[in-house]
Amino acid sequence: MKSIVEVRGLTKVFNKYKKAVDGISFDMYEGEILGLIGPNGAGKTTTLQMLLGLTTPTGGEIKIFGLDINKDREEILRQVNFSSSYISLPYSLTVEENLTVFSRLYGVKNYKDRITELLRTFEIEDIRRLPTRRLSSGQITRVCLCKALLNSPRVLFLDEPTASLDPDIADKTRHLLKKIRGEQGLAILYTSHNMKEMEEMCDRVIFMDKGRIIAMGDPDSIMREWKGRNLEEVFLKIARPGER
Amino acid sequence: MSFQRILAYTVRHLYLYKRSMPRLMEVFYWPVLDLLVWGFVTLYLSRQSGAVPQFVTFFLGALILWDILFRSQQGISVSFLEDIWSRNLLNIFVSPMSAVEYVLSLLFLSIIKLLLTSTVMVTLAWFLYHFNIFTIGFALVPLILNLVVMGWAVGIVTTALILRFGQEAEVLAWGVALLFQPVSAVFYPVAVLPWFLRAVANYVPAAHVFEGMRMVIEGQAFPARELAWATGLNVFYIIFSVLFFYWNFKVVKRKGLLAKVGE
Structure with a gap:
């Protein structure tokens, strides 16, 4: 699969000392649904904002379609x-x-x-x-x-897209998004606090905590690695390190 | 730069005025109310003994011209606030529309709103008070242009501040232009002001415009000196305002505040 979003060493520091995102690197591939998971304050929103050009990174590099979001903003955002x-x-x-x-x-x-x-x-x-x-x-x-x-679009960023939908419409929406992804080869970066939804939707997930990537891979391999029966259990293990 | 995007964003606001009575009232209601109240007060005072000659012309001319400045500023800041109120700002800033295109469409919008308001005020002033602002003659064009540009400069600075400090700063959209009113010598000559405010007025383009307006109404020569001052100051202020907006936009992106303003 072809990588269309490349993130390398992405860092965001607020007020000189607060590291919201700490040198993360990942790729997003054509036709892939990539989930971004993590507790509140993990750095998901800041990462999303940097990918969309809404927040300027402190360090690192973002390439979308091989172009730099800060230099080729218009060309990227059209797609x-x-x-x-x-x-x-x-x-x-x-x-x-x-x-x-x-x-x-x-x-x-x-x-x-x-x-x-x-x-x-x-x-x-x-x-x-x-x-x-x-x-x-x-x-x-x-x-x-x-x-x-x-x-x-070739890349779609969705921030909790089904949060306000009833279960029926939420289910229909998820199926539609998967269908559109299949038809158009659309890459989707998906964030949600609904772990069941992430398991159902995502080809791969990235677990973030305190600005860092803790785990990355397909949901099954992450569940195996973290010895959780589902992503919710993995989430709790990451969010409550003292109870691991 | 895409004219299509500038037009698209302008159309977004025109749809709003087509559908929203409160927004439409904002364009017509307050200016008309101002004209009615102050127009009749002016008429009454002008009939008293010892009234200043051409009092009605001075006052109504000043009222209409001041509204041009105020509306051109509001055309920018309130249109920007519309996107914050409707939680639409992020949709705009993640679209291919650039900050420059965004500002240009706000300027374009302000001209449209200004034309609507001014047409109503000028017509009403003629109808109710037999006051024809066009008697000011050719000088009216540079006078108005200078007020519009000053309104834009104030509007762009206000928008930049709202962008930086969020909705808490939205009161500026209504208050900042009024801050300039005392030193703009709208309804009285600059000479009336105490020396320290006269010094400030020298650097306010509107003060030169209103001095120029009074000179024309009094039948004096074309106010070239006042207009040259107003134009020079405006060139400086509009460049400053655009740079200030651009700098603030960068700061807001660096601090990650853009998404917070827009949500």
Whole structure:
């Protein structure tokens, strides 16, 4: 598999002494779903922000499609997208207006067809003309996922994408993401505190703690290595080192 | 630089004004209210004995021109706040839109909002008080341009501060322009100010603009000196504001604050 995201020695130090990310290195491959797991304050969000160019690294290197995020930001971001359950879309605009704005920001051709296709895929065609403020949080999450797929990205960063969805919609969303990954060869970096979801979704996971990578590999081999029956047990062993 | 992205972001706000009554009110409601209240006060005072000649023209002209400055500043800072309020800022900054394109689209937006507000105010002033701002003549163009540019400079600095200090600093979006009002000599000549404020006013482009406006209304020559001062100061301030925004943007990215502002 071809590596499309290369991270080498990535470091972020805040206020001269607080090391949020401590020299991590990893690759992300085409068509792979890579999970980023760790307790609060492990450095996941900071890593994600650096990958998206929102935070400047203190040291190390990030290459996406062989390009430097700090030098070739526009070229990279045209082929990348992001969705998080912590962000939203302008409330007064309708779903269609919001998606139209982002289609134009990403330079999507035939965007009307693309919007229809995505709304249909996520089964929310009926809310197309509704203002975003009238949607449930689950519907907003799905509209945000539509936004994240508008430009047919090669790399998708998803920060707890199913956090506000009910089990039925969350399950459908996971299946959809896997299907889209299979069809488009899309690489997904996935963060979630739902360990069962990570086991189901991810080809490989990275466990982070105190800014460092503690374990990396496919979920089965990590469970074997850490002697856990599931990722949740592994998570607890990492988060509670005194009880190991 | 992509004009399509600048236009896309502008369209995002135009959709908002199409759908949101409170936002539409922000463009029309306060300026119209200002004009009604202060317009009638002016009319009343002008009819008293001993009133300053051309009092109505001075006052209403100043009111409309001040609103141009205020709205051009708000066109930038409030539009930026819209993205914070709707938790949309991160969506923008992870898109291919650059910080320069973002600022340019805010400037573009501010012009649109300004045109809407000014058209309503000018029409209403003519209708209610028979005041025609265009009697100021050709000088009106450079006067307005200078106020718009000063409003932009203040708006960009305000936006940079909100970016840096988060929503706690959002009060600046409404307050910073007003901070310049006393030293801008909007409704009175600079000569009225005490010496230390006169010294400050020398470095405020709006003070030169309003002095220029009064000169034109009094029938004096084209206020070339005042306009040259205002233009020179504005060139300096707009360059400073863009550099300040750029520097703050870098600091915010270094400190990892961009995501916090946007969430």
